[in-house]
Amino acid sequence: MYTRRRFLTSTAIAAAAGIGLAACRDPAQASQAEPTAAAPQLAGPLNTRPIPSTGEKIPVIGMGTSGSFEVGDTAGERDPLREVLKRFFAAGASLIDTAPTYGTAEDVLGALLAEQGLRPKAWIATKLSGVNGREAGLAQFNDTLRRLKTDKVELLQVHNLGDLKTQLALARELKAEGKVRYVGVTHYLERAQDELAAVVQAEKPDFLQINYSVVTRGAEKRVLPQAQDLGVAVLINRAFEDGKLFAQVKDKPLPAWAAEAGIASWAQAFLKFSLSHPAVTVVIPATGKPDRQSDNLGAGTGPDLTEAQRQSLIAALA
Numbered sequence: 401m402y403t404r405r406r407f408l409t410s411t412a413i414a415a416a417a418g419i420g421l422a423a424c425r426d427p428a429q430a431s432q433a434e435p436t437a438a439a440p441q442l443a444g445p446l447n448t449r450p451i452p453s454t455g456e457k458i459p460v461i462g463m464g465t466s467g468s469f470e471v472g473d474t475a476g477e478r479d480p481l482r483e484v485l486k487r488f489f490a491a492g493a494s495l496i497d498t499a500p501t502y503g504t505a506e507d508v509l510g511a512l513l514a515e516q517g518l519r520p521k522a523w524i525a526t527k528l529s530g531v532n533g534r535e536a537g538l539a540q541f542n543d544t545l546r547r548l549k550t551d552k553v554e555l556l557q558v559h560n561l562g563d564l565k566t567q568l569a570l571a572r573e574l575k576a577e578g579k580v581r582y583v584g585v586t587h588y589l590e591r592a593q594d595e596l597a598a599v600v601q602a603e604k605p606d607f608l609q610i611n612y613s614v615v616t617r618g619a620e621k622r623v624l625p626q627a628q629d630l631g632v633a634v635l636i637n638r639a640f641e642d643g644k645l646f647a648q649v650k651d652k653p654l655p656a657w658a659a660e661a662g663i664a665s666w667a668q669a670f671l672k673f674s675l676s677h678p679a680v681t682v683v684i685p686a687t688g689k690p691d692r693q694s695d696n697l698g699a700g701t702g703p704d705l706t707e708a709q710r711q712s713l714i715a716a717l718a
């Protein structure tokens with residue numbers, strides 16, 4: 401199952417694109433192809449990967465909103481997030497993960513997308529979160545649409561497998577009504593991965609979301625190979641271990657092979673590690689800082705890591 405086809409494809413795309421900013425070549429993403437003054441200087445177009453259940457292609461770097469978008473309404477809090485979004489779309493990225501239980505994140509995201517007419521460029525993943533029963537789930541979803549200032553979302557996920565049967569049935573109902581394009585399930589802890597794997601096997605959702613980083617690789621055992629076998633798209637959360645990985649490499653130089661792998665920072669090394677598993681579709685790092693957003697987007701170009709490079713990173717963080 402561990403194929404390098406993706407490595408060869410992305411290398412060929414990067415070579416064909418040459419150096420300089422360009423956005424993804426997938427026609428579905430063509431509206432995101434306009435470079436702007438805020439565009440990060442990427443070494444090529446963002447790589448895309450297909451969502452197995454439809455074949456729709458999606459840029460490999462997405463973003464999270466937990467913490468980073470849980471802010472108030474002052475210019476000091478919102479201006480950096482405006483720039484974070486501007487750079488994200490300028491690079492051709494689209495997938496933004498949020499949840500109704502991330503404080504003000506849905507309100508802030510909805511407001512910032514609406515004020516600049518950015519909703520059509522966004523591929524929004526949100527959740528049914530912390531609710532019990534169909535009515536409560538439906539009320540939460542309708543509130544989510546209001547908060548995000550939209551009438552549908554691309555992905556609706558059952559958060560942390562909570563009230564799974566009822567909420568997944570509701571998500572599928574909303575999909576049938578056209579208010580949701582894909583359904584999924586999420587978790588963020590290794591100890592939940594056996595349960596997640598059983599759910600994925602039984603329910604075959606369009607997406608699963610799970611934690612996977614250079615130091616937390618439990619998903620490799622069962623969840624990731626299974627997603628690949630069943631054709632389930634995979635979002636990766638906590639690729640930076642909620643930021644803790646940076647302290648571990650504070651005084652460490654990048655590996656000698658970093659430049660040849662298109663890596664200019666530890667953030668890019670960590671994101672490329674998660675992306676170089678062939679089951680992974682998109683990684684969703686969270687930041688409220690524009691320069692870090694540009695840094696993270698830089699991991700979405702060029703080749704995947706080789707197995708030797710992956711092992712070298714594992715050893716560096718051991």
Ligand SMILES: NC(=O)c1ccc[n+]([C@@H]2O[C@H](COP(=O)([O-])OP(=O)(O)OC[C@H]3O[C@@H](n4cnc5c(N)ncnc54)[C@H](OP(=O)(O)O)[C@@H]3O)[C@@H](O)[C@H]2O)c1
Nearest residue numbers: 464465466586588637638639640641642643667686687688
């Ligand atoms: N159960 C679930 O469904 C679940 C659970 C967890 C997470 N998630 C989703 O996954 C997303 C990502 O997970 P996460 O936010 O927990 O953790 P993460 O992406 O692993 O780490 C975020 C932390 O890394 C820092 N950071 C980001 N980019 C950086 C860079 N280039 N250089 C240095 N530091 C950087 C951020 O700080 P600054 O903001 O200060 O830059 C923040 O403290 C969440 O936002 C959420 O959308 C879902």
